[in-house]
Amino acid sequence: MNGYREVVDQRAADALLDRMAGFHDALVKEFHFVSRAWIDAERAANLHSGRDLRVLVQSQVEPGAIELLCICVAELVLEQDPDGINDTEPDGAIDVRGASGPDDRPSVRVEIGNGLRVVCQRLLFAERPEWAGPAARLGGDVPPPDAVPAHVLDDETWKCGACSATFAVTQRSGFASCPACRRLVCVAPPPSP
Ligand SMILES: [Zn+2]
DSSP: OTTOEEOOSHHHHHHHHHHTGGGTTEEEEEEEEEESOEEOTTOOEEOOOOEEEEEEEEESSTTOEEEEEEEEEEEEEEOOOTTSSBOSSSOOEEEEEOOOSTTOOOEEEEEOTTSEEEEEEEEEEEEOTTOOSSOOOOOSOOOOTTOEEEEEOSSSEEEETTTOOEEEOOSOSSEEEOTTTOOEEEOSOOOOO
């Protein structure tokens, strides 16, 4: 996916932690949580199990700032952080656990020191050295890495790139759930942050 790299195993997790000095002298600046389910204006429910999180971590260590995409969040804890920065032990951690059985799913546990703790199925990241300072940046949708493309047929009708079902999209959020196969489909270019 554009500009993001995925933490696919513990070695990649250790390399990321190394790069960010274990999230020491770092802080969770902002996060944006999105459920892939919604209730529309007619009060109809569009169900989907995906819940994703986008996190901006700023650090006093190079590269300065990093964006994390936590896909399919299972657990989310925001811990008390009186200083607002992770400058005491313990530093952060990333633990990758592969699936051990057919019904088991891989999970990634991410701890940003004394700030945020997330357990999710997939973790992607992008270095954002230009994202220093106080301004908010994480508007728009959380980019899902497994979205399939959809093709526009007319102003409101789109065709799923996975199953070819056609469906109406009235809200251009960038992503929608295909009513036939339930895959996430991209119905517009994702907004640039
Ligand atoms: Zn579909």
